[in-house]
Amino acid sequence: MSRLEVLAAQSPVDFDFDIISCSPSLSTTIPRDKTLVNAIANGLLSSAPHVLPGHDTASGLVLGKGDARVDDDVTIPGLPPLLRGHPDIHLRNGVMNAxxxxxxxxxxxxxxxxxxxxSYVYRQHLRWKANLPEIEPFYAVKCNxxxxxxxxxxxxxxxxxxxSMGEISQVAAINIDPSRIIFANPCKAASFIRSAAKSGVDMMTFDNTDELYKIARVNPSAKLVVRILTDDSKSLCRxxxxxxxxxxxxxxxxxxARELQLDVIGVSFHVGSGCYDSSAFADAVKRARSAFDMGKEAGYEFNLLDVGGGFEDGSFETTASxxxxxISQHFPNRRDIRIIAEPGRYYVSKAFSLAANVIARRAPPALERGSQDVDVDPEQPSVMYYxxxxxxxxxxxxLFDHQAPQPHVLSLGGSFHVPASVPLRASSVWGPTCDSIDCVCAVTQLPETLQVGDWLAFENxxxxxxxAASQFNGFEVSTVMYTAGGGADAAEVRAVLRERGQ
Structure with missing residues (x-):
């Protein structure tokens, strides 16, 4: 019998507190409905078919009814249903469904x-408005x-x-006014500039002479923003x-630009994606002030300052201050200046978690025989998980964003509870493709008893x-389940989506 079929539990499991202890990130504000929690948990551990109300056969996800599951009053055609409840509950629900x-x-x-x-995206927006009320966020679509x-x-x-034009089209499809879009790519295809103009998107960046000639030829009525170089040496992506x-x-x-009779309306900069030194913003604003002065000397009256992206969740308040x-120092009189920014990861990094299944395992023969006396370096991985x-x-x-995601165990041996006493062993985690660079974690500590069929979760x-995910080797891109959250913000998220007409 395969690992996935061994689901029978010897006795019911009481998750009255264990469901919290095995997931430190799980908010204690979740309704502690012991009956519901144990029904979910023991449904996984039962050999009987586990059936929850409603089943979305298209996505292969189990859907429920009422507040604990699916939100019946927010339905967007073509998109999966919007669920209710804490994301950790839906991670477990997805595992049970699998x-x-x-x-x-x-x-x-x-x-x-x-x-x-x-609800995390919603809270980040409230946080932005509280700390940077003067600055309009223009979400960096490329991020997610x-x-x-x-x-x-x-x-x-x-x-x-x-x-890109693809991103503009995606945003335009949800009826965004063109004035709320900036084409923030200094090097654009002429056809993209032309198509953007047809969509009413005229605000765009440039940083070279050839771009000016191109824009003058294709869309001479564009509203241009000169992108200046800043010190991005303290960022993940320079x-x-x-x-x-x-x-x-x-x-x-x-x-x-003046010679070509083009309208330059302001200055933009970007301190680099994932900036870990907030002082970079101060230096960049100082440079932008110089560029504003240069604009005045050239006969322009700039009215836009774009402070770009690079905002990190952990240092946001420091950066905002x-x-x-x-801005107050270098732009004391800014009554007629519109200030925007381009946050990306700030909004979404922590809003998404990934659950992945252990599909294969390689271990030394001694470990396979269950021996504990294995002569290996405890700091070097002795087990490979795929x-x-x-x-x-x-x-x-x-590869592309210099991240180092680390797993935590989502399910172990058919249980969501991972006791703190479980021995750990240095391990490595690999992706499913046949390429040797497909390494997710070169070294990480995982339970010795982790086996094929168990699940790992990755946050942030x-x-x-x-x-940027591909279908290399024929592997499909991972799907997404959505929840409005399990706290008070959940109702606000649903209300905002409903008010917009979904």
Whole structure:
């Protein structure tokens, strides 16, 4: 009998407190309905078919009814249902559903999946408005173009930073006013500029002379923003390697823009994606002030300052304080200046979690025989686990975004409870493809008893993950389950989506 079929429990499991202890991130504000929790948990451990009300056969996800499951009053055509409840509950629900589908012989039953908590995105927006009330957020679509995220942010009144015609089309499809879109790619295809103009998107960035000639030829009525080079040496992704005009070249660019009769309305900068030194924003604002002065000398009256992205969740309040002080110092009279920003990962990084199934395992023969006296270096991985998502899929963030995701055990031996006393062993985690670079974790500590069929979870998987996932080797991109959350914010999320007309 396969591992997935061994689900019988010897006795009911009481999850009155264990469901919290095995998941430190689970908020204690979740309704502690012992009957519901134990019904869910023991449904996984029961050999009888586990059936929850409602079954979405298209997505392969179990859906429920009422407050604990699916939100009946928010329905967006073409999108999965919006569930209710804490995301950890839906991670477990997805695992239970996978066991059920595997028992029924479903192909790819154990497929990896995301759970997205839209209430986190909502709270991040409130946090932004509280700390940077003068600055309009223009969400960086490239970070995560998830349709629910875009709709929620649109309903909250954000703008959108788009880097391609595809992104502009995706945002336009949810009826965003073109004035809330900036085409923030300094090097654009002429056909994209032309198509953007037809969509009413005229605000766009530039950082070189050739771009000015191109825009003058294709859309001479564009509203241009000169992107200047800043110090991005303290960021995970140094965008200055590719974009940004040095200040010394700005006067010449503005002179050329005047010669071509183009309308330059402001200045933008980007300190780099994932900036870990908030002082970089102060220096960038100082440079932007110089560029504003250069604009005045060239005959322009700039009215837009775009402070770009790079905002990190952990340092947000510090960054906001430094940024506000710098703006007040260098732009004391800003009554006629519109200030925008391009946050991306700030909104979504922690909103998405990923569950992946252990599909294979390699261990030394001594470990396979159950011997505890294995002569291995305890700091070096002695067991290799293979999961069904990897660097060619959702974990491309390892290669492209310099991330180092770490797993925690979601289910072990058919149980969601992982006792603290379980011995750990240095292990490595690998993706499912046949490429040797497909390594998710080179070294991590996992329980010795972890086996094929168990599940791992990865947090903070919302930024630069699924947006760049491929289907290399024929592996499908992981699907997403959505919840409005389990706290007081859940009702606000649903209300905002409903008010916008869904």
């Amino acid at each position: 066991y059920e589908l595997a028992a029924a012989g479903e192909v790819d039953a154990e497929k990896a999946f995301f759970v997205a908590d839209l 173009p998830d349709p629910y995220v875009l709709r929620l942010l649109a309903a909250l009144g954000t703008g959108f930073d788009c880097a 965008l200055g390697l590719k974009f940004g005009a040095p200040l010394v070249s700005v006067p010449g660019l503005l002179a050329k 430094i940024l506000k002080d710098a 999961i069904n998502d990897g660097v060619y899929g959702s974990f491309n963030c390892i 998987m919302g930024a630069y993950t699924m947006c």
